[in-house]
Amino acid sequence: MSDLVTGDAVVLGLRPARLPSRALAVLLDLLVYVTGYLLVSLGLTFALASMDTAARAAVQVGSFVLVLVGVPIAVETLSHGRSLGKLACGLRVVRDDGGPIRFRHALVRGAMGVIELLGTFGAVACIASLVSARGRRLGDVFAGALVIRERVPGARVMPVPPPPPWLAGRFSGLDLSAVPDGLWLAIRQYLTRMNQLDPQVGAAMAARLADDLVARTGAPPPAGVPAAAFLMAVVHERQSRDAARAFTRNAAAAPAPAPAPVPYGGMPVMPAVAPAVAPLAPAAPAHVAAVQPPARGTGFAPPA
Numbered sequence: 453m454s455d456l457v458t459g460d461a462v463v464l465g466l467r468p469a470r471l472p473s474r475a476l477a478v479l480l481d482l483l484v485y486v487t488g489y490l491l492v493s494l495g496l497t498f499a500l501a502s503m504d505t506a507a508r509a510a511v512q513v514g515s516f517v518l519v520l521v522g523v524p525i526a527v528e529t530l531s532h533g534r535s536l537g538k539l540a541c542g543l544r545v546v547r548d549d550g551g552p553i554r555f556r557h558a559l560v561r562g563a564m565g566v567i568e569l570l571g572t573f574g575a576v577a578c579i580a581s582l583v584s585a586r587g588r589r590l591g592d593v594f595a596g597a598l599v600i601r602e603r604v605p606g607a608r609v610m611p612v613p614p615p616p617p618w619l620a621g622r623f624s625g626l627d628l629s630a631v632p633d634g635l636w637l638a639i640r641q642y643l644t645r646m647n648q649l650d651p652q653v654g655a656a657m658a659a660r661l662a663d664d665l666v667a668r669t670g671a672p673p674p675a676g677v678p679a680a681a682f683l684m685a686v687v688h689e690r691q692s693r694d695a696a697r698a699f700t701r702n703a704a705a706a707p708a709p710a711p712a713p714v715p716y717g718g719m720p721v722m723p724a725v726a727p728a729v730a731p732l733a734p735a736a737p738a739h740v741a742a743v744q745p746p747a748r749g750t751g752f753a754p755p756a
Contacts, residue, residue, distance in 0.1 A: 467648070468586040469543045469599040471578060478569060478577075480537030481524065489519040520570065525562040529555045533597075544602050545592075557595040564591030612643045615685035619677065623689045631668045636690070639665070639683050646680060658683060 469477075492515050500508050527535050532552040533545030545553050545561070568577040568589055577589040586598060639661050646654050658679035665686060666673045674682060 467601045468588075469541075469601050470587050471581045473541050473543060473601070474581065474587065474599055475574070475578070477535070477537035477541040477543050478574070480540055481535050482569070484536055485520050485523060488523070489516065492519055521562055521566055524565070525555075525558045528553065528558040528561070533558075538599070542602050543599055545597050545599050548596050548598055553595075553597055557597050560595035561591040561597060564589075564594060612640060612687055612691075613646075613684055615688050616681055619681060619685040620688070622674075623685055626669055626671055626686065626689065628669060628686070628690055628693070630670070631665065635661075635664060635668065636687075639687060643680075643683060643687065655679070 493512060496511055496515060497508075500511055503511075524535065528545060531539075538544055545557070547553055547557065565577075568574070568580070568591060577591075580589045580593075581587050584593070588598060592598060642654075642657055642661055646658070649657070662673065662679035662682050665683065677685075
């Protein structure tokens with residue numbers, strides 16, 4: 453179920469960026485863009501010295517729109533939401549559903565950014581970000597976008613939590629052969645990071661993963677079992693099967709004891725096993741047993 457891994461590997465833990473990190477990213481971006489605009493303006497000043505004042509003013513306005521509006525829109529579109537400042541701060545712009553933004557999202561954010569960031573020196577953007585529950589400014593709201601944190605400081609990989617005791621062994625008969633590796637990876641990532649997610653987002657994600665797992669296994673969903681607990685139990689069942697398979701493989705790879713020497717033309721001597729029931733017929737004579745084929749044939753003719 454790699455389809456649930458959103459966009460360009462934006463997986464599972466959508467943590468909204470807050471005002472301090474966003475402000476630092478915007479300052480870094482503005483520093484780069486303003487420096488570029490000043491260099492372009494200086495070059496145009498010398499190149500257009502022979503033109504009249506109105507023409508130079510039109511070119512200056514065009515360069516302003518191109519460098520401070522067009523370039524940020526192009527950068528966010530081509531980089532799927534990673535500008536230079538956001539890349540340095542570990543941020544990224546995504547859609548509300550977690551997917552990568554497109555040109556229309558970057559266009560709306562860039563157009564609103566002229567008013568929020570440049571026109572009011574960031575005052576409107578700061579107020580909107582503080583008021584919003586997910587730290588969004590007006591451009592994010594109108595574009596249907598969200599700035600998230602891609603790098604979580606101090607995060608470490610946690611093991612998959614065990615299932616509840618009352619679910620242990622309940623899914624031993626479940627057919628897991630049709631479940632792809634991408635779905636196992638998504639389930640494992642969710643279970644190891646479920647405590648870091650927003651409760652509503654985590655519950656919806658667990659339900660989607662459980663529905664995909666049920667569709668792959670072909671079994672009806674268990675009644676009364678929460679989605680997260682179901683995922684834990686199934687992952688634990690798969691790990692148990694993998695461990696049992698590995699143990700069986702190692703046991704089969706162990707060297708077998710050497711068979712007892714068999715004289716030429718004779719029958720191999722089988723180890724004596726106590727009969728479970730009394731024999732129904734008397735044993736055949738020795739000269740007859742020497743020429744009779746084994747009682748349980750394998751489809752091959754006995755040696756002559």
